[in-house]
Amino acid sequence: MSATNITHDSPTRGPAKPLPYVISGVLLAAAIIMPLVVPMYAKDGPRLFGFPFFYWYQMMWVPICAILIGISYWLLTAEDKRRRAAVRPEPGHHGRHDAGGEAK
Amino acid sequence: MSAALGNLTGVLAAAPTATRGINVTALVVVIVLFVLVGILGFYAARWRSGGTDGLHSLDEWGLGGRKFGSWITWFLLGGDLYTAYTFVAVPAAMWAAGSVSGFFAVPYTIVLYPIVFLLMARLWSVSKRHGFVTTADFVGGRYGSRPLTLAIALTGIIATMPYIALQLVGIKSVLTVLGVGNPGNWFLNDLPLIVAFVVLAVYTYTSGLRAPAMIAVVKDVLIYLAVIVAIIYLPSKFGGWEHIFGAAQEKMTTVNPATGKVPGPFIPGADSYAAYATLALGSAMALFMYPHSITGVLATKSRNTIRKNAAVLPLYSLVLGFLALLGYVAIAAGTHPVELNGKTINPQLVVPQLFLDNFPSWFAGVALAAIAVGALVPAAIMSIAAANLFTRNIYRDLFRKDATPRQEAKVSKLASLVVKFGALIFVIGLDASAAINMQLLGGIWILQTFPAIVAGLYTRWFHKWALFAGWAVGIVYGTWTAYSVVNPVTHAHFGGSIAAIPGTNTKVYIAVTAFVLNAVVALVVTLVLRALKVPDGKDITRASDYGADEDDPEVRAFAARSVDTPGPVI
Numbered sequence: 001m002s003a004t005n006i007t008h009d010s011p012t013r014g015p016a017k018p019l020p021y022v023i024s025g026v027l028l029a030a031a032i033i034m035p036l037v038v039p040m041y042a043k044d045g046p047r048l049f050g051f052p053f054f055y056w057y058q059m060m061w062v063p064i065c066a067i068l069i070g071i072s073y074w075l076l077t078a079e080d081k082r083r084r085a086a087v088r089p090e091p092g093h094h095g096r097h098d099a100g101g102e103a104k
Numbered sequence: 105m106s107a108a109l110g111n112l113t114g115v116l117a118a119a120p121t122a123t124r125g126i127n128v129t130a131l132v133v134v135i136v137l138f139v140l141v142g143i144l145g146f147y148a149a150r151w152r153s154g155g156t157d158g159l160h161s162l163d164e165w166g167l168g169g170r171k172f173g174s175w176i177t178w179f180l181l182g183g184d185l186y187t188a189y190t191f192v193a194v195p196a197a198m199w200a201a202g203s204v205s206g207f208f209a210v211p212y213t214i215v216l217y218p219i220v221f222l223l224m225a226r227l228w229s230v231s232k233r234h235g236f237v238t239t240a241d242f243v244g245g246r247y248g249s250r251p252l253t254l255a256i257a258l259t260g261i262i263a264t265m266p267y268i269a270l271q272l273v274g275i276k277s278v279l280t281v282l283g284v285g286n287p288g289n290w291f292l293n294d295l296p297l298i299v300a301f302v303v304l305a306v307y308t309y310t311s312g313l314r315a316p317a318m319i320a321v322v323k324d325v326l327i328y329l330a331v332i333v334a335i336i337y338l339p340s341k342f343g344g345w346e347h348i349f350g351a352a353q354e355k356m357t358t359v360n361p362a363t364g365k366v367p368g369p370f371i372p373g374a375d376s377y378a379a380y381a382t383l384a385l386g387s388a389m390a391l392f393m394y395p396h397s398i399t400g401v402l403a404t405k406s407r408n409t410i411r412k413n414a415a416v417l418p419l420y421s422l423v424l425g426f427l428a429l430l431g432y433v434a435i436a437a438g439t440h441p442v443e444l445n446g447k448t449i450n451p452q453l454v455v456p457q458l459f460l461d462n463f464p465s466w467f468a469g470v471a472l473a474a475i476a477v478g479a480l481v482p483a484a485i486m487s488i489a490a491a492n493l494f495t496r497n498i499y500r501d502l503f504r505k506d507a508t509p510r511q512e513a514k515v516s517k518l519a520s521l522v523v524k525f526g527a528l529i530f531v532i533g534l535d536a537s538a539a540i541n542m543q544l545l546g547g548i549w550i551l552q553t554f555p556a557i558v559a560g561l562y563t564r565w566f567h568k569w570a571l572f573a574g575w576a577v578g579i580v581y582g583t584w585t586a587y588s589v590v591n592p593v594t595h596a597h598f599g600g601s602i603a604a605i606p607g608t609n610t611k612v613y614i615a616v617t618a619f620v621l622n623a624v625v626a627l628v629v630t631l632v633l634r635a636l637k638v639p640d641g642k643d644i645t646r647a648s649d650y651g652a653d654e655d656d657p658e659v660r661a662f663a664a665r666s667v668d669t670p671g672p673v674i
Contacts, residue, residue: 012229012649035211036382036385038377050345054371058210059425062418065214069221069415077408084653092454 020079024072031065065094123644127285128458134282135468137326138300141477145307160610161509162237165312165405166492166516171233175412176317180485182420183320185213185391187267188479191327191427194405196451198431199439202356202368204376204383206428211384213421219388221414224401226561228410230645231402238489239398239557241499246560249568250375250501250643255575256553257497260395261523262549264490266542267330267394268527271486273452273539275300276531278472281456285444293444294532300436300476301528306527308484308524313403316484316558323481326474328423330459332472333434334424338462342436348429351436363593373609375611380600382613388549391616405656427455434458440606482523491519497502541598545586546614548601552578555619555626559651568641578622585614 041057048056117239149159159165172180190209197206227242236242238259244253279285285293307315338347356370372380391397401410434441434454439461441453460472482650495516500507508514530539556571602611633640 009659012648012653013657028221031218032215032385037212037370038380041372042377042380044371047346050347050349052349052371053348053379055207055425055429058207058214059422061211061214062421062425063196065217066415066418068413069217072221073408073415076411077366080408080651080653083651094474098443 012086013080013083017079017084020075024075027068027072031061031068035061035065108293117544124213127465128399129465130460130469130472131282131284132539133466134235134473135277136304137322137470137473138476138590141322141480142303142307143320144302144322145311145315145480147309148318150309151314152177159312159314160513160584162492162512165217165513166495167399168313168486170319170403171405172317172403172409173405174358174409174416176337176395177400177404177409178416179324180313180317180403180481181392181397181413183316183478184396184400185216185321185417185482186420186478186483187271187482188475189267190424191475191478192274192277192455193270193454194428195431195434195455195577198428199434199441199452200431202352202370202670203536204369204372204380206431207425208380208387210421210425213424214387214418215385216391217414217418220392224392224410225407225416226650227398227557228401228404228407230649232407232532232560233649233652233656233658235658237402238493238496239393239396240493241552242568243556243560244497244501245390246564247556247571248401248573248643250304252556252568252572252575253501254658255396255498255572256492256556259549259553259575260393260493261451261490261581264395264486265523265527266522266530266539266546268483268490268544269484269530269539271483272297272301272531273314273525274352275480278452278456278476280444280450281308281441281453282472284402292364293429297531298528300480304480304483305521305524307482307557308487308520311350312517313399313485316481316488317403317478319484320481323474324379325479326470327478328329328469330474331427333424333463333467334430334459337465338430338433338437338458341431341462346430348436350499355435356521360487362454371631376548377561378612382616383601386468386551386616386619387547387555390547391449391474393550393553393557394486395493399489399492426510430455430458437462483527487523487527488516490523491516494519494523529661534636542554544598544601545583548582548586548618549579549614551619552582554621559626562628564643565630566626567633567638569638570633574624574626577625578618581621582614585617589614661666 034057039056043054044052046053049060163170194206194209196495209526214591227239230236231242231244234241234245236245238257238260240253240257244250245257247253279296284296339348342348353370356367357367369376390491392401404410404413434457437458439454439458441450441457442448443450443453454470456475459468464473495507495512499515499519500512504511530542552575555566559571585603588599589599589601589603590597601614603617604611605616605617
């Protein structure tokens with residue numbers, strides 16, 4: 001907090017590359033839209049282990065959604081790290097908490 | 105979660121059983137686990153305590169020091185979002201009314217996480233930099249509008265109260281199944297609930313958010329244990345899933361002589377596609393507007409903790425899906441969920457009753473304790489979140505602008521007691537269906553804060569008065585429409601959460617129609633006010649705030665000055 005050369009407008013991240021955001025956007029949009037297209041899965045068959053399609057299809061989207069978000073997480077944290085390094089080149093910020101005026 | 109439960113309260117019928125007895129073994133197990141959890145709650149005050157300052161600030165008491173890592177956050181948010189009421193009400197809805205009012209919880213908790221992933225990292229960053237504790241803090245910083253901030257804060261507080269009340273309803277259903285209580289005497293009847301409430305109130309007061317964070321771990325171990333055992337054992341006992349779905353399908357397609365209708369859809373027909381999808385989407389959009397979800401988000405250590413959690417929290421949704429299906433298992437098992445008087449059928453008792461009927465008493469005790477403890481975690485977080493809103497956005501903003509962190513913590517602790525006490529009176533004084541109706545309204549109301557909060561995370565385009573107008577229109581329309589839904593059995597108002605879009609026959613979740621209206625009003629009024637050049641509020645946030653991480657310097661020291669020009673928006 002005592003650092004005087006940090007202002008409101010000091011950038012925390014460099015410019016973004018669009019590709020990771022576009023891919024993540026598509027994956028997340030799929031995870032939102034697919035479970036909501038009810039006419040596609042509101043039917044009884046084919047059954048799986050006795051579960052009507054309506055029930056197993058929706059439950060199947062739980063792990064799929066987790067995987068899609070996992071990929072997005074991986075893409076965006078890598079991009080975040082790169083953008084951050086672009087404005088704060090010094091390494092070694094692995095502190096468990098932020099003490100405010102830590103950055104230069 | 106209870107969005108579609110309004111219609112359940114009408115499902116009451118007579119049944120020929122004697123009065124309930126007390127199941128001693130199960131009751132002892134529940135009491136022992138409850139006491140252990142209470143002790144843990146008190147101990148939590150010392151866990152990662154706030155250094156020399158103790159718990160005397162909102163950051164420490166109300167946000168657990170803002171340093172929960174991925175694991176604790178997983179348990180905390182899991183315990184926060186999947187409440188006792190979920191575990192009781194979703195299977196109850198499946199048991200009584202079939203898939204549309206119950207199983208929508210599955211797509212709801214699927215589409216929830218991409219939405220969280222998209223929104224919450226930005227909210228975390230800007231809140232961390234400015235020391236925001238509530239969404240109303242953020243809206244206040246972003247738009248510089250006292251009425252808008254107050255609208256967001258009051259909506260949050262009022263929507264949370266019945267939600268807490270429903271946690272107590274969850275505890276009550278466990279106690280009823282155990283045979284505790286006395287229908288003839290209101291004080292003895294509610295005494296166990298009052299005791300549970302006092303335990304909750306005292307450890308929340310002393311330990312703040314640390315208590316539910318710790319208890320959430322215990323709750324999850326119990327819940328996962330109970331559900332996994334139930335899912336493996338019960339289907340084999342009742343003839344496999346094929347037979348269970350068969351029994352459910354038969355119930356849902358057999359006309360009930362009392363109402364002249366079928367209980368509900370086994371698989372939704374074309375007339376309920378829109379209702380099913382909007383219930384799922386609207387509930388998902390609303391959930392992270394609730395103060396308690398935001399509290400869980402802001403208590404995390406770093407920007408990415410919440411994104412990582414969005415990828416692993418869906419594990420709970422699988423548990424929820426199977427729990428929902430326990431409602432069908434109970435149909436196949438012929439579970440008879442009956443109140444203490446031995447006559448009134450109450451669907452809310454179906455899962456506790458299923459466990460009690462089909463497992464040894466000690467294991468049923470573990471499962472019932474899981475539900476009861478599962479109520480303590482969210483109830484604690486909700487009361488903390490509502491108290492923080494009161495402290496920050498009513499006490500400090502309106503009455504004591506120079507409040508010190510210590511004063512804030514003190515006010516918040518007291519407010520959390522008041523909020524919980526209000527919820528208790530709610531449950532004891534009014535009946536459960538009033539709490540359900542209020543919760544239904546709460547869901548509609550809280551979604552009306554979405555435009556101000558979420559649009560604000562990405563753009564400063566909307567005018568503060570336009571957002572206020574949109575909020576007001578959404579609240580009025582939503583309340584009026586929900587009031588107009590009449591329960592076909594009891595003829596009571598607030599009979600459900602589904603209504604036709606005006607001018608059409610398409611039935612959808614009322615919260616979503618109100619939200620669309622809200623957004624359109626906000627858009628149109630912004631265009632008008634911009635054209636008229638009506639002055640807008642000051643924005644103390646800057647573009648760089650929205651991507652800040654834990655290693656970036658905070659800007660609280662700057663927030664007070666240099667606010668003349670709003671920052672660029674990315």
